[in-house]
Amino acid sequence: MHLQNPINMLQYASENSFAIPAFNVHNLETVQAVCEGAVAENSPVIIQTTPGTVNYAGLHYVTAIVKKAAEINNIPIALHLDHCTTYEMVVQCVVSGYSSIMIDGAELPFEENVELVRKTVEMAHAAGVSAEGELGRLVGVEDDLEVSAEEAAFTVPEEAVEFVEKTGIDFLAIAIGTAHGLYKGIPKLDFKRLSEIRKLVSIPLVLHGASGLADVQVTEAVQRGISKVNIATELKIPFADTIRKRLNDNPKDTDPRHYLAAARDKVVKVVRHKIKICQSNDRASVLK
């Protein structure tokens, strides 16, 4: 199959009370792990990269690898650009073949944020690519973006309605108490706020910062109307931990095929678990 525009996946998920997991990848092995896990669970999946990963791995490599993954695996796969703050990089990724983008103007005042998102969405739609926007700000570190507790803000339901109408985005990331990166303890989520936003906003909703949430919290968020669940840190940790342990245990082993394969296997397990929590398993066939 070709890379899919994820809007059909997300609308179907939204109508059927489950979520599409969106996994952040960094290299060939993490793309392979996400695909292997999704194929094993027969799940549609969104593969996403931050601008930092695009810069690290190279746009052409990333796009070529994920396009090939979509071609050889018989499940719907989308390629999404996560947390992009510039119009220019969105253009580059759209031209390169990304099927979905997120434009993040959260550090701008509301009106400027709306204007940046609106013009980016217009360009993406002209290319047949769907667009995610975010209102509210999550605390924590994502790539080069760091948001302190003072700067973080929960999404205001009425503002979300206005933001969606004015920008034309296809799905909305909301801030209800999750954080990017690691938590100190289990976070408390504002589920009432999520339900209020769900009542007022008709497009699919996205949960960022889902790594480190209890499974039941993700389940409840999905039941209350989250259709896309972003998972980044929870793949990074097992990947790094496995390599670290492997090399410590085998100080003479210099073969990347050994330690990277072990890390990849570990990530496959996490991917399969997250798919089950999102209840997207066995949903690939209806979306093909």
Ligand SMILES: [Zn+2]
């Ligand atoms: Zn995020």
